[in-house]
Amino acid sequence: MLKIGFVVTxxxxxxxxxxxxxxxxxxxxxxxxxxxxxxxSEDGGSIPAYSGAxxxxxxxxDAHFDTLIIGGNTRVSPTSPKLRGFVAxxxxxxxxxxxxxxxxxxxxxxxxxxxxxxxxxxxxTDEMRARFPTIKxxxxxxxxxxxxxxxxxxxxxxxxxALAMLEHDHGADIALTVARIMVVDRQRxxxxxxxxxxxxxxxxxxxxxxxxxxxxxxxxxxxxxxxxAETAGLGSRQFSRxxxxxxxxxxxxxxxxxxxxxxxxxxxxxxxxxxxxARETGFGDPERMRRAFVRVLGFPPQAMRRTARDKADx
Numbered sequence: 001m002l003k004i005g006f007v008v009t010x011x012x013x014x015x016x017x018x019x020x021x022x023x024x025x026x027x028x029x030x031x032x033x034x035x036x037x038x039x040x041s042e043d044g045g046s047i048p049a050y051s052g053a054x055x056x057x058x059x060x061x062d063a064h065f066d067t068l069i070i071g072g073n074t075r076v077s078p079t080s081p082k083l084r085g086f087v088a089x090x091x092x093x094x095x096x097x098x099x100x101x102x103x104x105x106x107x108x109x110x111x112x113x114x115x116x117x118x119x120x121x122x123x124x125t126d127e128m129r130a131r132f133p134t135i136k137x138x139x140x141x142x143x144x145x146x147x148x149x150x151x152x153x154x155x156x157x158x159x160x161x162a163l164a165m166l167e168h169d170h171g172a173d174i175a176l177t178v179a180r181i182m183v184v185d186r187q188r189x190x191x192x193x194x195x196x197x198x199x200x201x202x203x204x205x206x207x208x209x210x211x212x213x214x215x216x217x218x219x220x221x222x223x224x225x226x227x228x229a230e231t232a233g234l235g236s237r238q239f240s241r242x243x244x245x246x247x248x249x250x251x252x253x254x255x256x257x258x259x260x261x262x263x264x265x266x267x268x269x270x271x272x273x274x275x276x277x278a279r280e281t282g283f284g285d286p287e288r289m290r291r292a293f294v295r296v297l298g299f300p301p302q303a304m305r306r307t308a309r310d311k312a313d314x
Contacts, residue, residue: 001035002066003038003067004037004066004067004069006037007041007083007086008071009083013074019152019161021162023162025181034169034170039055040060067097067165071100072103075102076105076127100155100161102120102121104128105120112149113135118138119143121153125137125139142154202247205242211228212258219259219262222282223282262280289301
C-alpha cells in the first residue's frame with residue numbers, strides 16, 4: 001500500500017480534488033487498497049473551498065509519505081513557513097513530490113525545483129518565471145515529470161498526472177481500466193499543450209462549430225472552403241465572412257492550426273515517420289509541413305521529435 005498525502009489550502013477549487021478519484025477507483029478495481037490517501041492542511045479540521053463547500057483534513061504531523069501532492073488554489077498565495085517546512089521535511093524520504101496548478105509554487109518556495117523542468121497553469125506562468133528564474137518552466141505542457149518531481153498544469157490535468165502515476169506504479173492495464181471507469185481519455189500525454197486549437201478559435205454559431213468539428217475529424221482530406229461551407233450549409237462567400245467574424249481568422253488559417261496541432265501531437269507521442277504524419281494530418285508532403293512548422297512554431301518537425309526523444313530518455 002502506498003501512502004499519499006494531499007495538501008489543501010483555504011479557497012481551494014473543488015476540481016483540484018479530481019485527481020484523487022484515480023486512486024479511489026484504482027483501489028476499487030484492484031479489490032484491495034493500493035493507495036491510502038490522507039487529506040492534509042496546516043492545522044487540520046474543516047477547510048473551505050472557494051465554492052463554500054468544506055473539507056475535513058488532518059493537520060501536518062506524519063511526514064512519511066510515498067507521494068505528496070500539493071493541490072491547486074484559485075490564486076497564488078505566499079507559502080507559509082509551516083507549509084514550506086512540511087514540504088521540505090516530506091521531500092527527504094518521499095519517492096515522489098507532486099503539485100497541481102499553483103501547488104508548484106509551494107514546491108518552489110521549499111527550494112526543491114531549482115534547475116528542474118516544471119509546469120503550472122498558464123495563468124500563473126509569468127509569475128513563476130519572475131519569482132523562480134532558475135526553474136525550467138515548460139509553460140505549455142499539461143504535466144511534466146522530472147525525476148521525483150511531478151507537476152501538473154490546471155486542475156483537470158491532475159487527473160492525467162494521477163493516471164500516469166497509477167500506470168508507473170501498477171501498470172498500463174489498471175490505468176486503462178480506471179480511465180474507462182472515469183469515462184476519460186486513456187490519458188493525455190504530458191507533452192500535450194494546455195491549449196487546444198479548436199478551443200482557441202471559439203466559434204459562436206452551430207454552423208461554424210460543425211464545420212470546424214468536421215475539419216478536425218477529416219484532416220487528411222483537402223478541406224477546401226467550398227467543402228467546409230457545404231458542411232455548414234452556407235455559400236462559400238457567406239461562410240468565409242461568417243467564419244472570419246466568429247474566429248478572427250480565415251478558414252484556411254484555422255485548418256492549418258488544426259493540422260499543426262495534430263501533427264505536433266503525433267510527432268511527440270508516436271513513432272510514425274515524418275512523411276506518414278504529414279500525409280495523415282493533411283499537409284501532403286514533409287516539406288510543406290516543415291515550412292508550416294518553421295513559419296508558425298519557429299522550428300522544424302525533426303527538431304520537435306529530437307526534443308521529445310531526449311525528454312523520454314532523460
